[in-house]
Amino acid sequence: MTTVGPDGEVEDGTGAVDRRRHVSDYFRLERWELPATTGDDGPASMAGRAPVDDHQRGPGGGLRTGGLLTSLDSLGGFTSGLAVLPRWIVTTSLLATVSELAHVGPLRLRADVLRRGRNSVVCALGVVDEGADDRHVAAATLTCAVLDPDAMTLEFERPFALPMPPPQADPVRPEAFFCIEPGHGPVTRLRLEDQLRNPWGILHGGAVAMLADEAACRATVAAVPAATGAVAATDVVLHYLRPVKVGPAEARCTVLGTRDGRTTVRVAIHDVGADDRLVTLGSVTVLTL
Amino acid sequence: MSLPGYPPPEHFLGDLGLEVEVTTETTARVRTRVTPEVRSPDGGVRVGVLATLVDIVGGAIAARVLRPDWMATADLAIELVGPPVGPWVEAQGSVLRRGRTTLVIEALVVAVDEDGATTSVDGRAADPVAWASMTFAVLPAKGDGPPVQPAAELPVRWAITGGASTLPVLDALAVTVLDGAAGRVSVPVRPYLHNSFGAVQGGVVALIAEAAGAEALGAAQGHDGADMVVTDLQIAYLALGKVGPIVSSARVLATGPDGRAGAVVELRDAGADDRLTTVANVTAVPVGAARAPA
Numbered sequence: 001m002t003t004v005g006p007d008g009e010v011e012d013g014t015g016a017v018d019r020r021r022h023v024s025d026y027f028r029l030e031r032w033e034l035p036a037t038t039g040d041d042g043p044a045s046m047a048g049r050a051p052v053d054d055h056q057r058g059p060g061g062g063l064r065t066g067g068l069l070t071s072l073d074s075l076g077g078f079t080s081g082l083a084v085l086p087r088w089i090v091t092t093s094l095l096a097t098v099s100e101l102a103h104v105g106p107l108r109l110r111a112d113v114l115r116r117g118r119n120s121v122v123c124a125l126g127v128v129d130e131g132a133d134d135r136h137v138a139a140a141t142l143t144c145a146v147l148d149p150d151a152m153t154l155e156f157e158r159p160f161a162l163p164m165p166p167p168q169a170d171p172v173r174p175e176a177f178f179c180i181e182p183g184h185g186p187v188t189r190l191r192l193e194d195q196l197r198n199p200w201g202i203l204h205g206g207a208v209a210m211l212a213d214e215a216a217c218r219a220t221v222a223a224v225p226a227a228t229g230a231v232a233a234t235d236v237v238l239h240y241l242r243p244v245k246v247g248p249a250e251a252r253c254t255v256l257g258t259r260d261g262r263t264t265v266r267v268a269i270h271d272v273g274a275d276d277r278l279v280t281l282g283s284v285t286v287l288t289l
Numbered sequence: 290m291s292l293p294g295y296p297p298p299e300h301f302l303g304d305l306g307l308e309v310e311v312t313t314e315t316t317a318r319v320r321t322r323v324t325p326e327v328r329s330p331d332g333g334v335r336v337g338v339l340a341t342l343v344d345i346v347g348g349a350i351a352a353r354v355l356r357p358d359w360m361a362t363a364d365l366a367i368e369l370v371g372p373p374v375g376p377w378v379e380a381q382g383s384v385l386r387r388g389r390t391t392l393v394i395e396a397l398v399v400a401v402d403e404d405g406a407t408t409s410v411d412g413r414a415a416d417p418v419a420w421a422s423m424t425f426a427v428l429p430a431k432g433d434g435p436p437v438q439p440a441a442e443l444p445v446r447w448a449i450t451g452g453a454s455t456l457p458v459l460d461a462l463a464v465t466v467l468d469g470a471a472g473r474v475s476v477p478v479r480p481y482l483h484n485s486f487g488a489v490q491g492g493v494v495a496l497i498a499e500a501a502g503a504e505a506l507g508a509a510q511g512h513d514g515a516d517m518v519v520t521d522l523q524i525a526y527l528a529l530g531k532v533g534p535i536v537s538s539a540r541v542l543a544t545g546p547d548g549r550a551g552a553v554v555e556l557r558d559a560g561a562d563d564r565l566t567t568v569a570n571v572t573a574v575p576v577g578a579a580r581a582p583a
Contacts, residue, residue, distance in 0.1 A: 095523035099551040100543035257370035257416035
């Protein structure tokens, strides 16, 4: 049995992995629940804050988009989960617009539940750059499917709050943290190491987002003659169709075209070890800087 | 697989003049002629019109795949990739996943010639016009049979025609700008823009979001809304807009290094206690910065 404790820690019987916090801690995401204003029985909103550490900055100068999406997935997913207790959620789609790539930091995030249905929860997410006079730098919509948590016991002290984790003593780049194999061209692989699994035991949605970001950028550099310099992912659409259970996760990219310096890349992610089934499909817009 | 009595003779979809073909159990295509009424400010096709094609092609597939259940659009994302270089634009849809509660569909929008072939440029297929994806929520059948029985033989084709409007599409929808800087536009709800539930059709929702986003983003950059080209829409459909008018508001995000900017647009049903019906992320670029179609 897996238990989630009051600080969000996970005890899975092995004592080895804190699956709920491992990924969000890498981005040092502080989270706190906002008081409900509607008198409803579920949380309406949560907020978060994360610094932009130097080793996590991308070619655009700020937190690279895959990292931003990871924090959005963490905050939006948790907010959605709290909204449906005692059941829990998995992310099914993430639609994100990133309009500013050069962040000063820290970034402040907010998640608001827009609709809580029997089978799904929709959450609106926004990001402002506190270091740049609260400029709105990104917006997203996250949809989650509501699931029976089975043996997973969910216990939280309410209102929920989690402080900002300390800086890593030995920081690694996001590509290394997410076990993305070096390479170039239209195909990029991620090794499914155990620490990248979420409490459901499947690959964390943020890891999928980072893989899509990295894969789309590599595909653009390989296919677009004008992309000779740095490139960076901006807008992202991801449909999480099935969980990544076995791995490796392989992102196969198709460059659809380039318009005004922005390249649209279709990204299909397959779970190679699970009969190569399609697990995520989406698109990434890559900006040539 | 048209619905009996839908759309009515005077309808937005009829004015677009859609040709629909369900090609297999899990694929379909929908096309419309590129006319002045659907042009965007840079001479392309309005992304909201393309979103309408995607919504219809998705619906055509979903009606067959989900029978006897029915569906409602939950989300739709579309992004422009290249200019429409053919006389027609066609959305080609296919199923990605059919789950217990949702159906996910992908659609590629391409330019096609009069004979239906993909338009060629310099001897090779032109770039796609747009890429899109959408999620339908499955609505379980209520025991009295599906709203429509799909034809058994494939392919099956039908047309949605009969429209007589020569107005630009936003004028035909009666979009009124209340406050451009705030992204406030208003649209009355009437049968002309209904879906099969008697609420605002999903493609019309996309066009309202497009108009509202263009107004807000144009004002933020010192332009008129008509000087902005919306390139991307990410739409979450939260509730039906049945009473009207539908009134929008927008929050503008930071402007990117290439002049492209985003906004979050909300649509509310003013006649239904201002119920939030839609949230859309809208991305646009000034006309001068957009590549003119070939």
